[in-house]
Structures are given as structure tokens and as C-alpha cells.
Amino acid sequence: MSASTPDPPGVSNRIADGVFFNAVVMGRDIQVTLPAEIRPALTGLPRPAAVFTGREQQVDALLRSLSPDGEGGKVLVSAVAGMAGVGKTELVVQTAQRALRESGWFPGGVLFVDMFGYDPDRCLSAADALQGWLQAIGIPGEHIPASEQDRARLWRSVLDAYTSQDRRLLLVIDNARTRDQVVPLLPADPAIAVLVTSRHTLNIDARLHDLNVLDSDAAVALIREVIAQRRGADDPRLHAPDQQQTMADLAELCAGLPLALRVVAALLADRPHLQPAALADRLRDDQARLDGLSRQEIAVRAAFDLSYQHLTDDQALLYRLMPVNPGLDIATEAAAALTDLPTARVAVLLEDLHRAHLVDEPAADRWRMHDLVRLHAAGQSATSPDGTHTARHRLFTHYLHATQAASTHLVPTGPADTTRFPSRQDALRWLDAEHDNLVSACVSAPTHDLPHIATGLASALGHFLYFRRHFIDWITVATNARDIFHQLGDRHGEGATWGNLGIALQQVRRFDEAITAHTNALDIFHQLGDHHGEGQVWSNLGIALAEVRRYDEAITAHTYARDILHQLGDRHGEGQVWDSLGIALQQVRRFDEAITAHINARDILHQLGDHHGEGTAWGNLGVALTEVRRYDEAITAHTNALDIHHRLGDHHREGQAWGNLGIALRQVHRYDEAITAHTNDLEICHQLGDRHGEGRAWNNLGIALRQVHRYDEAITAHTNALDIHHRLGDHHREGQAWSNLGIALAEVRRYDEAITAHTNARDILHQLGDHHGEGQVWDSLGSALQQVGRFDEAITAHTNARDIHHRLGDRHREGQAWGALGIALGQVRRFDEARSCWEQAVDAFIETGDAESATLIRTLLDPLES
Structure with missing residues (x-):
């Protein structure tokens, strides 16, 4: 870690020499002001090849587009397009490395992402890439919004921070297939340069750089220089009179494709007694097996076949089985489960494959195959009786058992399994790293006749996906599990997953679908006589009903849930339901009953050690106390909630607590403190990309600003709230923003506009039944x-x-x-x-x-x- 200037304590994140997260790498010194001190894992750009030839013109052209004094001041995006294996990635990595060495060009560094655009199993969406980049620069996964649009807004706000600090940044978007993969990642500021690679010429308003195969001289030079670099310049194969033509024959067989040329060169370098003529003969023989493919494809596949033929039995087994892993990359431990070999042995085999250019190591102890290599390996597995199904079962079982152990660290009550993961931090670190693999395994397991893996993973992943706010993934795995249980006739499992699906749908505000899901779960549990499941679902149904303002029905639902769980002795469930019941009671202004409900929730959850739930209950109690003008008690309640959520690192609820505290402070005329509280809420929501929360915070801040006669600022705040809620389709909060805007406009004697604002608010709230x-x-x-x-x-x-x-x-x-x-x-x-x-x-x-x-x-x- 390094810093050039001092920063306020606790509010800056300084990153140097590179950051890696999932499919993302960040290089060089990067400094960006963030809301909390977070240290990501460090690494660098993909390592450039030691031998790089025949591309000087292309590098120079790209450097001109990146230079801040040349075309770089005008050209926002440079797109490198060409066929698979032509060296697009190597070109941009080499160019990026040279650009980073230029003083003052990119003081912010470089971010790299591989979109895997041409691999249907691992293709990244723009939302996936945005999540990786946001996590790479230090934003925790649980604070990253679910939708692509909201992630893009948060991403651009982060880029603005770099620009405002004069930290010019370079983005590299590799291996994209569609325009939709790229556009949400692009900055609006031309100070941030972008390099994109694709096999297609994408319509992204970019400066196009078409990359062709190497000419014969450059291709031969590449082969020779790799051998010289690996074996020394005195290797006799470089000096024999007849070898120059043979090297040219190899280059021709490879069709000038750098990927094929590098594989051939590596084979020659690895085996000093392998003659180029013999290798050329084998490549010619292999063409018959690949009829119908283009010449370049023939060269690549033939080279892969030859590389595969020289693997040992264990190396070949691992090579064939690696495509079984459904995600982007695989850990050494998981590869050991896949092959049923000792972890230490598999680590050596992976290093062997890495030296043979058949796997990459994007991060420490994680391995992945290039998309073409992966396809080749999968083809070998299809023709070899390796027991692929058994290997997949071993791997998926490994993922299931580890996920079950990790999830015990995320459950509010109950003992954590420390045999596999010593701490909660260790469990989260593993879950974050394996997130893509786990979701992919869950979804793909049914197609491989492993339904119990899919349903087990869906159940075990719920706490993690909720905690990290991966709600779309949660909906996906819950829907998958529900369908499996239905097909198997497992009514209890089907009911449970209907309930989980309902909770996930609520998180993305699809409330009508959530109500349907909970109703289906309720019917199933009632038919089965499962009173505990019925009680839990009544509670979740009540929450969804309250969100669509069906408060009387919500109160009834929560009351049923409370009574059932109390009779069953489920104290934790009862405590949670008391809190939800209190919220519904507040909405129908039964505040004394609501206060009692929240106190009951707070006390039960405190006794059970559920501090997260206790903090939430404190906050809800504070809201109810404010409504009955018990302001001092309300301030105490919100302060307690704030302290708990801050201590737990729950920034979403910490922001809400700041907002609620600000409201209570306003009531006792502590306006400056209230403005500070609402500003804190706003900053947290903005950094988390929580647009709903941001709109709420703007509205509350506007009210506080009015109290100190800062009317113009208040009008701006309410206008911001109005715009956000209108775009989100949150009509209720839109109506509230119209009302507050009208009050602020009246304060500056803009009465006609105020009347219009209040009329709009009245009509909206009347239609909503508020x-x-x-x-x-x-x-x-x-x-x-x-x-x-x-x-x-x-x-x-x-x-x-x-x-x-x-x-x-x-x-x-x-x-x-x-x-x-x-x-x-x-x-x-x-x-x-x-x-x-x-x-x-x-x-x-x-x-x-x-x-x-x-x-x-x-x-x-x-x-x-x-």
C-alpha cells in the first residue's frame, strides 16, 4: 500500500501495484476516495509474453490513441477486432504495459476484465463485469446493486472520483462478443481511455483496429525467438541449414495464427530432441481429422492435439476433466476433488499444464483455460471413458459440503462449523471466490442427473446470496430448486423453495410475484400440516403485503405467524415476526401497539444473541416512538441501532439508521445534527448504489435544510428525490417528494409552482390509497x-x-x-x-x-x- 497525500482517517482506500478480484485485474498505483477502508487482494495485469513480434505498427497506432497529448484527447474507445487466437489480448496487454511506463499517461493505472464472450458457459454479462470491477476497486459485494443499470451508475460515479483526482485511468475490456457486454462499462469522460477486444467489429462508436495474422517472416521469428528464449540462442535447431524452410512450413501450417505459433514453439522448446520437420509432418496428418473447418482453426486444433499427446496420464486426466467445472476458474482444492487425486499432486499437475500454455493462473491458486483450449479439452473428454459423471459428482459434492459449512457462519443463531472455515471472514472469502462456480453448479446440476446437488446448493447459498445482495442469482437458484422439487413430487421441498423465492423477489421489489410465491408456499405447508413452515411463510407474506400497502391483511398474516411460532417455541422466529408486525401496525397508526411489538422483538433477539435483528428492532422502535412524539427515547433507539449496524459492518442499515436519527433530531430542533445525519445517509446510499435509499435520503435532507432556511438547497434536494423515485417507478415516494418540494417552493414564494407540486402529490397519494x-x-x-x-x-x-x-x-x-x-x-x-x-x-x-x-x-x- 502506498499514498502520495494524506487522507482523512477511515475514508480513503489507496491501492498500489495492482488489484485482482474474480475476472478482474487492476495494475499500477490507483487512489480513489471511498466510504470505508477496504483492502482488496493485490496482483497485476496479465503477464505479457516474453516474446512479442510483428505487431509494432499496431502497438504504435494504439499508443497514439492512448496518449493524452495526441489522439487520446479525442478518442474515447479503441476496439481491436480479429479472429480467435490472432493475439488481440496480447496486443492490448503489451500496449497497456508500454503506456503505463509513459510518465503521466495513466497515473490511475489500468483495469482489465475478460468477458469470455464466445464461451456460452462462462460468458460475462456487463452486470457481472461491473460487479467484478466495483469489488476490485474496494466496494464490498453486499453493497453492489442487483441491476445492471444501477451498477453502471455506481461505476460511473467511481470513475468520476478518479477523474476528479487527476488519476487518468485505462480500461481493458477483453474478449467481448456483443455491444451489450461493452456499452454499460464505458465511461462518459474521455479522460478515461478504453481498449476493447472482440472477434466482431462492435458498434460501440470506437476507433477500429483490425488485427490480422502474422506474415511469414514474423511468424517464423516468433517460433525462433521463443525457442531461443527458452533453450538459448545456441539451440542447434535454430542454425541447421534446412531448418529455416521447415520453420516456414510450421508457420504456414499455423496460418500465421499467434496462438497456434506459440503452442508449436512451446512444444519445440519443451522437447529439445523434437525436430521441426517431424512436428510439421504431424500437423499435416492431423488436418484430415478437422475437415470443414477454416485453415486457421485446423492449425489451432492440430497444435492442441499435439500438445495433449505429450501429456502424462495424470496431466491428461486433469486436462480432460477441467471443463467439467461450470464456472470461470477453479481452485486447486476443487481440481483435486474433480480428479480424486491428492491436492499436492494436483498442484504440481496444474503447474505442468501452465508451463505447457494449456491453463492460465489469473490469481494465486486459481486456474482457468482459454476458451479454445477448454473446447479442445472437452472434446478429448467426450472420447475418453474417464467417468466424467463421477468426476462431476465429486466436484459438485465438494462445492455443496463446503457451502454448507461456510453458510453456518452467516446464520444469525446456531453454532458455526469451524472445521472447514475457522472464521466468518474465511467463509466469506471462500464463498466470494467460488460464487460463480456455485451458482453455475446449482443451475447445471439437474441436466447432469444431480438434482440433490442443485437443491442442496440452493438451500445452502441463500444466506450468502442475501448477505452479498446477489438477489438475481438467488431468484435463479430458488426457481431452479422449486422446479426440481415439483418434478420429484417433494411437496415440502417445493413449499420451502416457493418461500425462499418469495423473499428473493421482495428484494428486487417484485412484490406481486412475491405474494404469489408466499401464497403457494402457504398452501403447501398447510396441506402438509407443517405448522412451523406455515408460520414462517405467514410472516414473509405479511412483509410482502405491507409493501403493496395491504396493511390490514399484513397485520393478520403477522399475527397468525406470531401465534404459530410462539406455540411451537420458535423464539427467534417469534422475535422477527414481532418486529414485522410492529411495522405493519405503524402503517395503520396503531403506534402504542407497534411500540410494544418492537420492544418484544428487541428483547427476544437480544436474548438470543441476534445483534443484527436487535439493531433492526431498535430502529423500528425509534420510528414508532417518533410518531408519538417521544423524541428523546427515539433518538436513543436510533443511536443504538446505528452503533450496532456500524459495528456489524451492515452499511445498508447503518444508512437507514442515520436517516431515522436525522428525522428524530429534527423534531427537537437539532437541525445541524439532523443535516449531518441525513448527509451521512445520502453518502452511504450513493456509494452503495442504493437508488431507493438515495432518493429517501435526499428527501429527508431537503426537509432538514428547510428548517435552517436553506431553501434553494432544499428545492434541489427534493427535486433530486423526485427524479430518482420517478425513474425507479416508486410512485409512493414520488408523491412524498412532490409534497416536500411544494413546501420548499412556497417558502421562496413560488406559489403557483407549489400548488402544482401539491396537486401532483395529492393525486398520486390518493390513487395509492395513502x-x-x-x-x-x-x-x-x-x-x-x-x-x-x-x-x-x-x-x-x-x-x-x-x-x-x-x-x-x-x-x-x-x-x-x-x-x-x-x-x-x-x-x-x-x-x-x-x-x-x-x-x-x-x-x-x-x-x-x-x-x-x-x-x-x-x-x-x-x-x-x-
């Missing part, structure tokens, strides 16, 4: 109407607000509406009616303990009394 919010907006609309002299409309608005709050039993807001209605009536000299309204307002405020508001209203009554 009568509480609608009542508040009617009051705000009435106040704006008064300012432009539309008193009759204002009287109607305040009357509507009063009636709604009365029906809801919200005496405090009913008192506010009575007071505002009295003011509007006074404007049209209906003083007797105004007096009656203010008397009603005083009574309501005294009843709710708001002496300050009661005193204010009495000042309006005094002139009338005199």
Missing part, C-alpha cells in the same frame, strides 16, 4: 392557495385534511388542520367559524401533549375574545 399522506398534502395545498388569495379553495383543502385525519384518528394532525382552516376562514372574515376551529385545534394539541402549538393557537384567539 390517506394519511393525502391528508397532509391537502393541508399544504390549502396553505399555498391562501398565499395567492384562493381562499374558498383553501377552505375546502383544509376541510378535506381535517376530515381525513379525524377518520384516521390522528389527533395531532387533525389539530393542525383545524388551525389552518381557522386561518383561511379568518381571511374571508368568517370569524365565528374561525374561533370554533381554533378552539378545536387547542383541544387537539392539549390532548396530544403539544403545549407549544396550543399556545400559538391561543394567540390567534385572543384578539377575537377582546
Whole structure:
């Protein structure tokens, strides 16, 4: 780690010399301000080949496009296109290495990703690549949003940080097949250069660089230089009179394809007694086996065949079986399970294959095959009776048992299995590294007649996928498992996976589908007489119902769940349901009952040692206490929640706690502290890419800014909230943002705009059935109407607000509406009616303990009394 300038403690991440995560590498010194100190694993760019020839013109052209003083100031993207094996990756790696050595060109370094665009089993989506890059620069996986669009927004905000620090960055997107794989990864700022490689000419508005095969002289030079580099310049095969023509024959058989040339050169270098003429003869003989393929394909496949023929039995076995692994790469330990050989022996075999250029080592102790090599190896396995199914069963069983052991570290209660993973950090590190393999194994297992592996992995992966917020993967594996259980006639398993699917669907806000999933699970468990499963599903169904504002049904569902789990003695489940019930009770303004529910949840979860659940219950309790004006207690509750979530590293809930604390602080007029709290919430949500949370934080910040008369900033904040919620389709929060924007506009006397904003808010909240919010907006609309002299409309608005709050039993807001209605009536000299309204307002405020508001209203009554 290195740094050039000091940074505030706890808020900077300084990365030097390269970072690796999954399919991503970062090179050179990189410094970016981040929300927390996180240290990723370190490595470098893919190692450039020691021998590189015949590409000087192409390198020079690319360097001109990268130079900050030349074309690089105008050209954003350079795309290198050409056939498979033509050396596209090597070209851009060599170019990147040279560019990094140029002083001042790329002080931010380089990020590299292989998109595996032409391998259907390992192809990365843009969302996958964005996740890898975001994790590589230090953002934990659990904070990366699920959707590609949100990841792209977060990624561009990260790139902005590099640009603002004058840390020019180079991006390398390798082996892309489609435009959709590339465009979401591209920056908007031309200061960040991009190199893209593909076998296609992609429509990405890039400077095109078509790469062809090497000419004969360069091809022969490549073979000769590899032999000289490996065996020394005095190797007799380099000087025999007849060998020059034979080398040319080999180059011709390889069709100038660098991949084939390098394999042939490696074979000659590995075996000093292998003569080029004999190797050329074998390549010619092999052409008959590959009829119908292009000449270049013949050369590559023939070279791979020859390389394969020179492997030992154990090397060949590992080579043939490696394509069985379904993910991007494989760990040495997993390869040992695949081959049923000792781990130490497999480590040696992998090193042998690496030296033979048949596998790459993208990170320490992880191995992968080039896509063409992988296809070749899979073809060899298809013709060899190796027991591929048995090998796959061994590998997938290894993944299942390790995942089950790792997941015990993520369950809130219960003992952790420390035999396989000593700590929670070790378990998460393994799960992160094997994530792609585990999901791929889960999905592919049924097609290989391994249904129990698929269902077992789906169950074991749930806690990890939830914790890391891999919700789309969770939906995928849960759907897969549900279908398997249904086909097997396993009703209990089907019910459980319907429930898990419902929870996953809720996380991506597909609430109607979630309700259907939970209802299906409920029906199955009820039919089976599984009361525990039924209780858990009732609770999850209640949460989904509350999200679509079906609160009475949600309360009923949670009540059923609570009673069932209490009778069964499931204290942890009961504690969680108490908390969910409290949230639903708040929505129908049964705050005293809600407070009791949250206290019960907090106490139970504390006793059981579920600190995560305890922190959540503290936060929900604080919200309920705020609603009944017990502000000091609410501040204490939110502070406790904040401390717990910060200690646990749960940044999502830490942001929510900051927001809730800010709301409570506003109520006791601690506005500067509230602004700080909401700003902290906003920064956390922005860094996590939590757009819903970001919109919520903007709205709360705007309210706090209004309290200190920073109205222009408040208008900007509410406008930002409005835009975010509108784009997300969150109509409820959009309505709230319209309402708050209207209040801010009225403060700067932009009354016509305020009336429009409040009207929009009223219509949205009315359509959604949010009568509480609608009542508040009617009051705000009435106040704006008064300012432009539309008193009759204002009287109607305040009357509507009063009636709604009365029906809801919200005496405090009913008192506010009575007071505002009295003011509007006074404007049209209906003083007797105004007096009656203010008397009603005083009574309501005294009843709710708001002496300050009661005193204010009495000042309006005094002139009338005199």
C-alpha cells in the first residue's frame, strides 16, 4: 500500500501495484476516495509474453490513441477486432504495459476484465463485469446493486472520483462478443481511455483496429525467438541449414495464427530432441481429422492435439476433466476433488499444464483455460471413458459440503462449523471466490442427473446470496430448486423453495410475484400440516403485503405467524415476526401497539444473541416512538441501532439508521445534527448504489435544510428525490417528494409552482390509497392557495385534511388542520367559524401533549375574545 497525500482517517482506500478480484485485474498505483477502508487482494495485469513480434505498427497506432497529448484527447474507445487466437489480448496487454511506463499517461493505472464472450458457459454479462470491477476497486459485494443499470451508475460515479483526482485511468475490456457486454462499462469522460477486444467489429462508436495474422517472416521469428528464449540462442535447431524452410512450413501450417505459433514453439522448446520437420509432418496428418473447418482453426486444433499427446496420464486426466467445472476458474482444492487425486499432486499437475500454455493462473491458486483450449479439452473428454459423471459428482459434492459449512457462519443463531472455515471472514472469502462456480453448479446440476446437488446448493447459498445482495442469482437458484422439487413430487421441498423465492423477489421489489410465491408456499405447508413452515411463510407474506400497502391483511398474516411460532417455541422466529408486525401496525397508526411489538422483538433477539435483528428492532422502535412524539427515547433507539449496524459492518442499515436519527433530531430542533445525519445517509446510499435509499435520503435532507432556511438547497434536494423515485417507478415516494418540494417552493414564494407540486402529490397519494399522506398534502395545498388569495379553495383543502385525519384518528394532525382552516376562514372574515376551529385545534394539541402549538393557537384567539 502506498499514498502520495494524506487522507482523512477511515475514508480513503489507496491501492498500489495492482488489484485482482474474480475476472478482474487492476495494475499500477490507483487512489480513489471511498466510504470505508477496504483492502482488496493485490496482483497485476496479465503477464505479457516474453516474446512479442510483428505487431509494432499496431502497438504504435494504439499508443497514439492512448496518449493524452495526441489522439487520446479525442478518442474515447479503441476496439481491436480479429479472429480467435490472432493475439488481440496480447496486443492490448503489451500496449497497456508500454503506456503505463509513459510518465503521466495513466497515473490511475489500468483495469482489465475478460468477458469470455464466445464461451456460452462462462460468458460475462456487463452486470457481472461491473460487479467484478466495483469489488476490485474496494466496494464490498453486499453493497453492489442487483441491476445492471444501477451498477453502471455506481461505476460511473467511481470513475468520476478518479477523474476528479487527476488519476487518468485505462480500461481493458477483453474478449467481448456483443455491444451489450461493452456499452454499460464505458465511461462518459474521455479522460478515461478504453481498449476493447472482440472477434466482431462492435458498434460501440470506437476507433477500429483490425488485427490480422502474422506474415511469414514474423511468424517464423516468433517460433525462433521463443525457442531461443527458452533453450538459448545456441539451440542447434535454430542454425541447421534446412531448418529455416521447415520453420516456414510450421508457420504456414499455423496460418500465421499467434496462438497456434506459440503452442508449436512451446512444444519445440519443451522437447529439445523434437525436430521441426517431424512436428510439421504431424500437423499435416492431423488436418484430415478437422475437415470443414477454416485453415486457421485446423492449425489451432492440430497444435492442441499435439500438445495433449505429450501429456502424462495424470496431466491428461486433469486436462480432460477441467471443463467439467461450470464456472470461470477453479481452485486447486476443487481440481483435486474433480480428479480424486491428492491436492499436492494436483498442484504440481496444474503447474505442468501452465508451463505447457494449456491453463492460465489469473490469481494465486486459481486456474482457468482459454476458451479454445477448454473446447479442445472437452472434446478429448467426450472420447475418453474417464467417468466424467463421477468426476462431476465429486466436484459438485465438494462445492455443496463446503457451502454448507461456510453458510453456518452467516446464520444469525446456531453454532458455526469451524472445521472447514475457522472464521466468518474465511467463509466469506471462500464463498466470494467460488460464487460463480456455485451458482453455475446449482443451475447445471439437474441436466447432469444431480438434482440433490442443485437443491442442496440452493438451500445452502441463500444466506450468502442475501448477505452479498446477489438477489438475481438467488431468484435463479430458488426457481431452479422449486422446479426440481415439483418434478420429484417433494411437496415440502417445493413449499420451502416457493418461500425462499418469495423473499428473493421482495428484494428486487417484485412484490406481486412475491405474494404469489408466499401464497403457494402457504398452501403447501398447510396441506402438509407443517405448522412451523406455515408460520414462517405467514410472516414473509405479511412483509410482502405491507409493501403493496395491504396493511390490514399484513397485520393478520403477522399475527397468525406470531401465534404459530410462539406455540411451537420458535423464539427467534417469534422475535422477527414481532418486529414485522410492529411495522405493519405503524402503517395503520396503531403506534402504542407497534411500540410494544418492537420492544418484544428487541428483547427476544437480544436474548438470543441476534445483534443484527436487535439493531433492526431498535430502529423500528425509534420510528414508532417518533410518531408519538417521544423524541428523546427515539433518538436513543436510533443511536443504538446505528452503533450496532456500524459495528456489524451492515452499511445498508447503518444508512437507514442515520436517516431515522436525522428525522428524530429534527423534531427537537437539532437541525445541524439532523443535516449531518441525513448527509451521512445520502453518502452511504450513493456509494452503495442504493437508488431507493438515495432518493429517501435526499428527501429527508431537503426537509432538514428547510428548517435552517436553506431553501434553494432544499428545492434541489427534493427535486433530486423526485427524479430518482420517478425513474425507479416508486410512485409512493414520488408523491412524498412532490409534497416536500411544494413546501420548499412556497417558502421562496413560488406559489403557483407549489400548488402544482401539491396537486401532483395529492393525486398520486390518493390513487395509492395513502390517506394519511393525502391528508397532509391537502393541508399544504390549502396553505399555498391562501398565499395567492384562493381562499374558498383553501377552505375546502383544509376541510378535506381535517376530515381525513379525524377518520384516521390522528389527533395531532387533525389539530393542525383545524388551525389552518381557522386561518383561511379568518381571511374571508368568517370569524365565528374561525374561533370554533381554533378552539378545536387547542383541544387537539392539549390532548396530544403539544403545549407549544396550543399556545400559538391561543394567540390567534385572543384578539377575537377582546
